Amino acid sequence: MDWLIDPFSHAFQLRALVAGSLAAVVFAVVGTWVVIRGMTFLGDALVHGVIPGIALAVLFDFNVLLGAVGAALVMIAGINFVHRQTEFSEDTGIGLLFAGMLSVGVILISTTPNASRTLTAILFGNVLAVSASDIAVLAAVAVVSVAGTMLLFRRLVALSFNERKAELLGLNPRATHAMLLVLITLAIVGSFQTVGTLLVFGLMVGPPATAALLVRRIPTMMITAGAIGVFSVVTGLVISYHADTSGSATMALIPIVLFFTVLGAKTVTTKQRSSETSVKNSAT
Numbered sequence: 246m247d248w249l250i251d252p253f254s255h256a257f258q259l260r261a262l263v264a265g266s267l268a269a270v271v272f273a274v275v276g277t278w279v280v281i282r283g284m285t286f287l288g289d290a291l292v293h294g295v296i297p298g299i300a301l302a303v304l305f306d307f308n309v310l311l312g313a314v315g316a317a318l319v320m321i322a323g324i325n326f327v328h329r330q331t332e333f334s335e336d337t338g339i340g341l342l343f344a345g346m347l348s349v350g351v352i353l354i355s356t357t358p359n360a361s362r363t364l365t366a367i368l369f370g371n372v373l374a375v376s377a378s379d380i381a382v383l384a385a386v387a388v389v390s391v392a393g394t395m396l397l398f399r400r401l402v403a404l405s406f407n408e409r410k411a412e413l414l415g416l417n418p419r420a421t422h423a424m425l426l427v428l429i430t431l432a433i434v435g436s437f438q439t440v441g442t443l444l445v446f447g448l449m450v451g452p453p454a455t456a457a458l459l460v461r462r463i464p465t466m467m468i469t470a471g472a473i474g475v476f477s478v479v480t481g482l483v484i485s486y487h488a489d490t491s492g493s494a495t496m497a498l499i500p501i502v503l504f505f506t507v508l509g510a511k512t513v514t515t516k517q518r519s520s521e522t523s524v525k526n527s528a529t
Contacts (some may be wrong), residue, residue, distance in 0.1 A: 274467055275428050280491075284503060292345035292449070300363075301353060303363060313434045317433065369491055372482075372492045394467075400417075404425075452500045484499075
């Protein structure tokens with residue numbers, strides 16, 4: 246058991262474990278709505294859309310969280326503007342802003358000293374350099390995410406499965422969608438500085454998508470996604486410690502591997518059941 250315990254004998258590894266686990270809880274809650282509503286592309290766009298704000302914060306020496314929030318708000322406003330002023334689907338605006346914001350961010354970063362190091366830090370984070378203040382921010386984000394989901398649960402369920410019915414019931418789906426975007430943005434901004442944009446997206450989609458293959462009820466899906474996310478963080482930290490690999494990248498890979506493992510197992514099981522059913526029908 247030493248191979249499992251040794252990585253967490255260091256204080257910085259324990260802080261990484263706490264921070265990663267808090268991020269897993271946040272994205273289990275928020276990411277479940279992203280997966281259910283088919284908003285993965287938007288989530289990916291928002292994750293990378295904060296990069297120009299971070300770059301500006303580095304260039305002009307102000308708080309990167311403020312820069313990330315500002316960039317996310319600009320991106321959301323731009324997507325809504327394209328969608329309302331044209332006949333294009335929302336995906337068109339997302340694609341345009343995704344490419345545009347990411348390009349602007351990389352251009353801005355390229356003008357900073359140690360540009361490649363800055364870009365690497367933004368994309369991959371440094372989970373092993375997490376501080377107590379970073380953990381406090383993630384804890385606050387987790388509380389707000391869980392509380393917000395509890396308060397909006399009925400509205401979000403109606404929005405996810407029947408937007409027209411939600412409107413008829415007076416649940417104001419547009420306002421609910423806007424509040425969901427706020428929760429997603431808060432989760433991204435609160436987590437990226439600690440674990441990097443790569444792990445943010447891995448935890449946002451991987452665990453909830455895997456949970457959706459296993460369970461159906463939304464609360465159970467969130468709990469399952471949380472368990473998968475925390476397992477991914479623990480496993481990723483153990484592997485990265487012994488294999489000397491990037492902590493954030495390793496943690497981000499685990500839920501993706503789990504998704505395809507579960508999907509493969511379900512596919513094989515379904516084919517076996519189908520084959521058995523065909524044999525029984527032939528026999529009768």
